[in-house]
Amino acid sequence: MIEATLCFPLRNDGGDADEVLLIEKRRGLGEGWYNGPGGKLEAGETPRECAVRETREEVGLEVTTLEKAGELTFLLDGEGHTRCHVYRTRSFAGEPTASEEAYPEWVPVDDVPYDRMWDDDHLWLPGVLEGETVAGEFRFEGGEPLDEADFVDHDLEWDVSF
């Protein structure tokens, strides 16, 4: 099973609202959709190290003090396909900049473009952005690649300890 990460940097807009840093993915799995910065673990790397590296590589932000917010398992045709470790943070340095992999964009947390994201995201990301923790299993069918398969059903457990 592929081990991967997602990282959601959060900031206050200076008023009452929070914003989350999303990327518009420019290549690979989920190309053209919004997501958090993230990617696959490299050999010998922990999920947390991966989330820090991928956020640096994709948008040039140095994130620290990551809080684990979720562990999501994506099944394709009944087989484990990807386990995704989800983090959020309010600690970072630098300004987001575009890379070959991603265009970054600060988005109000109550205006996340779920219609331009993976079909499962609207089920778990709102809770994650509100500070909750979640474990989820999401079932897809239709063969590779995962981003062309159909999302079928899911199970979620909230308030999980990591």
Ligand SMILES: COc1nc(N)nc2c1ncn2[C@H]1C[C@H](O)[C@@H](COP(=O)(O)OP(=O)(O)OP(=O)(O)O)O1
């Ligand atoms: C199935 O639902 C998914 N939802 C969401 N929100 N994100 C997902 C889903 N499935 C996979 N992902 C994430 C996990 C990773 O962050 C990316 C895919 O990463 P990629 O394959 O592009 O990994 P990289 O290491 O960045 O790729 P390179 O080999 O191009 O460096 O999607």
